[in-house]
Amino acid sequence: MPYEITIRRRVEFSETDMAGIVHYSNFFRYMETAEHAFFRALGFSIVTSTTRPPVGWPRVHAHCDYHAPLRFEDEFEVQLLVVEKKSKALSYQFRFRKVGDEPREVARGRLTVVCVTHNPDGSMSAVHIPKEIADRIDEAPPELMEG
Numbered sequence: 001m002p003y004e005i006t007i008r009r010r011v012e013f014s015e016t017d018m019a020g021i022v023h024y025s026n027f028f029r030y031m032e033t034a035e036h037a038f039f040r041a042l043g044f045s046i047v048t049s050t051t052r053p054p055v056g057w058p059r060v061h062a063h064c065d066y067h068a069p070l071r072f073e074d075e076f077e078v079q080l081l082v083v084e085k086k087s088k089a090l091s092y093q094f095r096f097r098k099v100g101d102e103p104r105e106v107a108r109g110r111l112t113v114v115c116v117t118h119n120p121d122g123s124m125s126a127v128h129i130p131k132e133i134a135d136r137i138d139e140a141p142p143e144l145m146e147g
Helices: 026-041
Strands: 004-010 059-066 075-085 089-098 104-114 116-118 124-126
Touching: 004 026, 026 059, 026 075, 026 089, 026 104, 059 089, 075 104
Parallel strands: none
Antiparallel strands: 004 075, 059 104, 075 089, 089 104, 116 124
């Protein structure tokens, strides 16, 4: 659907800290991985030069709340839901769920990105999401954001 994607992966040893749990910063990497998968599922890359003008997606807000740890070898899913689509920005909700013997939600995050183009002087300017991208993205139904 054009408002969600779920990816599955396993915790790598290099993603854990001295306590043997996933370091908090890796959850932001997982969010980015899900976002890239979402754009690929739409037929685009997060880095595109196929639109005119070429656009990028810097982060303007990011947070994550943690409920339970993930450990080395745990299998988990990251679900991305588009919670808001504006003319120049997208907001995503992420749900992190451990799968397997003890399935449960372990974290929930949010990310807001703004569509920008790069100016000749190196600065960025917010621009409308290109029509070919915007037409392929919908907001998730509100009932999916609950629970």
